[in-house]
């Protein structure tokens with residue numbers, strides 16, 4: 001157990017029944033107002049998240065965590081999520097916690113480590129990165145078929161399992177056109193924000209909910225693949241540029257030419273990324289089409 005930052009006792013108490021005893025706890029992340037742990041017991045493992053009540057963040061992470069629980073239930077009912085992914089959720093003295101089934105995999109950035117260098121230009125790497133793109137699209141297509149968009153498609157919210165397939169995590173910001181969430185959607189990470197979402201964010205007030213769409217997820221997928229394969233984000237701006245100016249640059253719909261930054265030539269993969277990054281949402285391929293290309 002990490003004594004310095006233990007998970008909420010209320011959550012561990014709840015998990016005792018499903019994980020068994022003894023349990024070990026490992027802190028995975030502590031950022032932007034929320035923390036995540038891996039909790040392992042003889043009967044299984046979960047990812048446990050809780051808001052950090054002391055964090056100085058403008059986002060209300062406790063409300064987002066309650067919202068993610070609501071999304072997990074709705075997505076499961078709609079058939080977009082495997083029953084059993086949601087393990088449990090509840091209140092603790094500092095806010096909210098949420099536990100989901102452990103997905104054993106590496107973040108996409110790490111899965112692309114070999115592909116990112118010149119030595120990645122080898123026959124075994126090509127099907128592997130195409131497989132990541134296709135299975136990532138397949139997971140998105142399953143959500144899109146029910147009308148939901150993930151709305152936070154980015155390299156840290158997808159894990160690549162050892163045998164290859166991509167798995168989506170982090171459903172906190174998911175959007176459905178018929179559902180008004182507790183916390184208005186104001187975009188997620190800047191670098192994978194689609195141009196039309198960037199435009200909507202720039203032209204509406206901070207409390208106005210924007211509904212992210214499947215086409216915006218497709219742009220996020222292309223941006224994530226671009227970023228992880230080349231090491232460059234798809235739109236040119238400096239790291240210290242204010243978010244609003246980054247969004248202005250993205251809203252123009254112009255991306256860096258992939259041919260100038262790719263580590264090696266792979267026309268099929270480049271075509272897939274370029275199609276996802278089309279500035280016109282209606283011209284992007286659906287996740288379903290990407291999954292079978």
Ligand SMILES: Nc1ncnc2c1ncn2[C@@H]1O[C@H](COP(=O)(O)OP(=O)(O)O)[C@@H](O)[C@H]1O
Pocket residue numbers: 028029031034035036037047049100101102103104156157159169170171172
């Ligand atoms: N189901 C899961 N399986 C394995 N690791 C997970 C899972 N869910 C979350 N994590 C880990 O916890 C981190 C934070 O979880 P996430 O749901 O992305 O919340 P947030 O981005 O709000 O911190 C992830 O980047 C990942 O490392």
Ligand SMILES: [Mg+2]
Pocket residue numbers: 156157170
């Ligand atoms: Mg996340």
